[in-house]
Amino acid sequence: MAIFVVHEHHSRNLHFDFRLEMGGVLKSWAVPKGPSLDPSDKRLAILVEDHPLEYAHFQGAIPEGNYGAGEVYIWDNGSFEIYDGSFETGKMTIYLKGKLLKGLFSLFKLKNSDKQWLLIKKADKSAAHGFKIRLAKKSE
Numbered sequence: 001m002a003i004f005v006v007h008e009h010h011s012r013n014l015h016f017d018f019r020l021e022m023g024g025v026l027k028s029w030a031v032p033k034g035p036s037l038d039p040s041d042k043r044l045a046i047l048v049e050d051h052p053l054e055y056a057h058f059q060g061a062i063p064e065g066n067y068g069a070g071e072v073y074i075w076d077n078g079s080f081e082i083y084d085g086s087f088e089t090g091k092m093t094i095y096l097k098g099k100l101l102k103g104l105f106s107l108f109k110l111k112n113s114d115k116q117w118l119l120i121k122k123a124d125k126s127a128a129h130g131f132k133i134r135l136a137k138k139s140e
Contacts, residue, residue: 001079004096005056006035008136011070018045018119020080020094022087025050029117034075035101037121037128045107045117073136076100093122102126 002021009017009030016034019026029045036043056077062069078098085092090109096102103126110116121127 001081001097003053003056003077004080004098004101005077006031006075006098006101007058008034008073008075009068009070010072010137011062011068014135016075017048019051019056020087021053021056024053026053026055027087029107029119031119034133035105035119035121036131036133037101037126038131039121039123039127040129041121041131043119045119047109047115047117071137075136090117 007017016031076098083093103124104122
């Protein structure tokens with residue numbers, strides 16, 4: 001199984017970075033509202049640049065003056081497998097085995113966009129209706 005990590009990123013705007021190990025790198029999406037375990041939540045996920053695998057373990061400060069300056073925390077991590085589809089087709093069903101995120105999720109590219117995807121929890125035994133995200137660090 002490959003790894004996944006979700007970084008809580010306190011940069012100019014708080015967001016979450018959802019990363020999946022694929023092809024020797026971490027394919028990465030910025031998720032403004034963070035992942036949800038509620039199948040009724042459709043989370044925008046904006047495809048960003050690939051990150052090196054070593055970044056899966058990064059926590060700490062990105063110094064001012066650098067791209068993404070701010071504090072970064074590991075919000076969740078674990079392993080995953082592609083249940084159906086592929087990154088190349090722009091539509092995947094993935095099975096996450098994390099501390100917080102578990103079960104099946106859909107991740108698919110929106111029509112007429114190369115960068116905008118949606119991340120949606122599938123209705124399975126791991127779903128949590130009314131899910132509210134808890135931050136690893138409280139925002140100022």
